Amino acid sequence: MKIGTRNIGESFSTYVIAEAGINHNGSLGLARQLVDAAVEAGAHAVKFQKRDLPSLYPEEMLRHPERYEQNFQYTIPLLKRFELSEDDYRQLRLYAAEKPIDFICTPFDIKSAELIHEAGIHAFKIASADLTNYPLLGFAASKKLPMIISTGMSYKSEIEKSVRFLDELGADFAILHCRSSYPVWPRDVNLRMINWLKKFGRPVGYSGHDIGLIIPLVAASMGACIIEKHLTLDPSMEGTDHKISLDPYSFKRLVRDIEIADQAMGHQKRFLLRGEVLNRETFGKSLAAVCDIPMGTTITKEHVKIAGTGKGLSPSREDELLGRKACRVISENSFFHEEDVEDDSQGYFLPPSRFRFRSKWGLITRFSDFYDIISHDPKVIEIHLAEKDFATAFIPDKDCPQELVLHAPEFIDGKVINLCSPDPDARRESVALVQETIELARKLKPRFQGVPKIVVHPDAVSLREKLNPVILRKAFIESISGIDTQGVELLLENLPPYPWLFGGEWKGNFFMDADEILSVCQETGLNIVFDLSHAALFCNAKDKDIVQFISKLLPITRHLHLADAYGVDGEGVPFGEGDIDLERVMPIFSDYMDSWVPEIWRGHLNGARGFLKAIDILSRYMK
Numbered sequence: 001m002k003i004g005t006r007n008i009g010e011s012f013s014t015y016v017i018a019e020a021g022i023n024h025n026g027s028l029g030l031a032r033q034l035v036d037a038a039v040e041a042g043a044h045a046v047k048f049q050k051r052d053l054p055s056l057y058p059e060e061m062l063r064h065p066e067r068y069e070q071n072f073q074y075t076i077p078l079l080k081r082f083e084l085s086e087d088d089y090r091q092l093r094l095y096a097a098e099k100p101i102d103f104i105c106t107p108f109d110i111k112s113a114e115l116i117h118e119a120g121i122h123a124f125k126i127a128s129a130d131l132t133n134y135p136l137l138g139f140a141a142s143k144k145l146p147m148i149i150s151t152g153m154s155y156k157s158e159i160e161k162s163v164r165f166l167d168e169l170g171a172d173f174a175i176l177h178c179r180s181s182y183p184v185w186p187r188d189v190n191l192r193m194i195n196w197l198k199k200f201g202r203p204v205g206y207s208g209h210d211i212g213l214i215i216p217l218v219a220a221s222m223g224a225c226i227i228e229k230h231l232t233l234d235p236s237m238e239g240t241d242h243k244i245s246l247d248p249y250s251f252k253r254l255v256r257d258i259e260i261a262d263q264a265m266g267h268q269k270r271f272l273l274r275g276e277v278l279n280r281e282t283f284g285k286s287l288a289a290v291c292d293i294p295m296g297t298t299i300t301k302e303h304v305k306i307a308g309t310g311k312g313l314s315p316s317r318e319d320e321l322l323g324r325k326a327c328r329v330i331s332e333n334s335f336f337h338e339e340d341v342e343d344d345s346q347g348y349f350l351p352p353s354r355f356r357f358r359s360k361w362g363l364i365t366r367f368s369d370f371y372d373i374i375s376h377d378p379k380v381i382e383i384h385l386a387e388k389d390f391a392t393a394f395i396p397d398k399d400c401p402q403e404l405v406l407h408a409p410e411f412i413d414g415k416v417i418n419l420c421s422p423d424p425d426a427r428r429e430s431v432a433l434v435q436e437t438i439e440l441a442r443k444l445k446p447r448f449q450g451v452p453k454i455v456v457h458p459d460a461v462s463l464r465e466k467l468n469p470v471i472l473r474k475a476f477i478e479s480i481s482g483i484d485t486q487g488v489e490l491l492l493e494n495l496p497p498y499p500w501l502f503g504g505e506w507k508g509n510f511f512m513d514a515d516e517i518l519s520v521c522q523e524t525g526l527n528i529v530f531d532l533s534h535a536a537l538f539c540n541a542k543d544k545d546i547v548q549f550i551s552k553l554l555p556i557t558r559h560l561h562l563a564d565a566y567g568v569d570g571e572g573v574p575f576g577e578g579d580i581d582l583e584r585v586m587p588i589f590s591d592y593m594d595s596w597v598p599e600i601w602r603g604h605l606n607g608a609r610g611f612l613k614a615i616d617i618l619s620r621y622m623k
Contacts, residue, residue: 284310
């Protein structure tokens with residue numbers, strides 16, 4: 001299901017609705033302030049209500065509510081005072097249309113439904129009281145807009161019947177668990193109904209009349225993909241809903257905490273975090289050779305021991321190893337690897353050049369394994385530099401048929417390179433390191449083909465605070481203007497929302513959004529390295545369509561980093577371990593003819609096995 005530009009479902013981030021309802025108390029000015037408060041809090045939608053009271057209640061009741069039961073004596077006068085006029089409602093809708101937020105409204109009658117539809121809404125919300133109001137349900141369904149239906153004050157049989165009714169109409173709808181009591185106490189919320197509602201195969205959410213933040217957070221952790229919560233400017237105001245509503249500060253906390261809960265929930269897929277991989281290598285154990293093992297030798301238990309580190313075959317796979325013939329010469333104390341327990345039916349150790357790519361495929365290397373990596377005969381070689389690599393850099397002893405890409409270091413003295421830093425000294429250090437990378441490229445250039453490409457991260461990361469992108473952009477443009485790019489092509493890499501930088505909860509602040517990237521490149525005249533994994537993480541975090549994202553940036557792309565991605569911070573994972581839909585995404589690159597490399601993290605290990613597996617998969621899509 002989709003509301004506005006956002007996808008709704010358990011595999012997407014929770015959609016938070018700020019229920020303004022009638023908390024404007026009949027004031028258009030207060031209604032506008034509620035829209036602003038919802039936007040400031042980070043809500044994805046703001047929701048109001050609209051009633052045509054003569055359509056709902058007898059004239060006698062509207063004129064003389066004092067003649068009826070106590071609940072009518074209290075409620076009817078409030079509704080009469082607090083209802084926005086039709087003209088006020090239209091003005092409110094126009095005001096909200098200028099804000100970055102979806103606009104939803106609950107009609108309580110068909111006349112109101114016609115009004116709000118004509119004024120423009122992103123979705124209909126059907127109140128619990130109208131779950132069995134089939135004429136209203138039918139009218140809303142006929143408009144082919146998304147619908148959200150609440151299930152408070154209803155029996156299971158009524159919910160089932162209404163769902164069948166909407167299914168038969170072909171409606172696009174979500175179902176909210178709700179308890180229509182104001183307030184509802186925790187012992188009565190019964191959140192396990194969320195699990196029962198999931199049986200209908202529709203997005204399920206929670207509409208809360210509880211007090212505080214905890215219950216909506218629990219609902220989100222149970223898979224409620226929509227959370228609706230009342231918003232007020234002042235809980236002490238007169239009216240039925242203010243006391244169970246959150247003030248703007250509390251609502252902002254709710255949105256923040258739901259975002260954190262979404263991240264913590266993740267998915268059922270399992271992959272190792274970068275920190276886990278490093279710790280596994282450092283503290284883990286592997287199967288190692290007791291002695292030299294000639295090629296062709298049948299491996300027995302006497303040949304095998306367990307030793308640190310965790311860079312080799314896991315001890316749990318000893319039974320797969322024993323009885324196999326060694327496919328290579330294995331030296332004493334060296335580790336057994338994946339290749340020792342698998343045949344090569346998938347061809348990972350055949351030259352990738354067999355695929356006859358028309359585009360320029362490449363591999364990533366460091367100076368330490370340059371000759372091993374280049375032996376696979378790539379068309380492009382990308383050397384990833386660390387700060388101290390300049391001291392050990394070398395010039396190849398013969399001409400290389402590859403094009404050269406140098407990836408500038410990401411750290412200086414343990415600090416992140418930052419071309420966007422507001423600190424002039426830090427920025428000068430970063431510029432100097434990029435310039436040193438360019439100088440190295442100029443020295444290496446005679447041994448390689450074409451014009452060297454230099455990959456640079458703008459960065460602008462922070463640990464907790466949110467940085468101003470306007471200030472970051474200005475600093476970045478200044479940094480770029482101070483770099484001499486003669487003889488090389490400087491390329492900027494799009495960045496992830498939550499980069500992994502040796503611990504800490506880092507966040508990106510700049511050069512992630514496609515429009516922002518296009519604008520910066522237009523001003524600087526530079527092109528980009530398009531990192532597919534980074535792009536997927538950003539699109540996951542911001543609920544953006546990755547196909548549209550790629551299509552915008554491909555025209556300024558001169559080099560590709562290709563890897564899968566998981567969630568909002570799982571970057572560089574092997575294809576198939578992340579959540580990128582390759583069948584949908586990779587055809588966009590079918591006409592791409594420039595350079596690319598698989599950037600699987602730690603893919604260079606074990607004879608570049610991770611890279612070669614990725615190339616085998618990518619051969620189905622890249623030409």
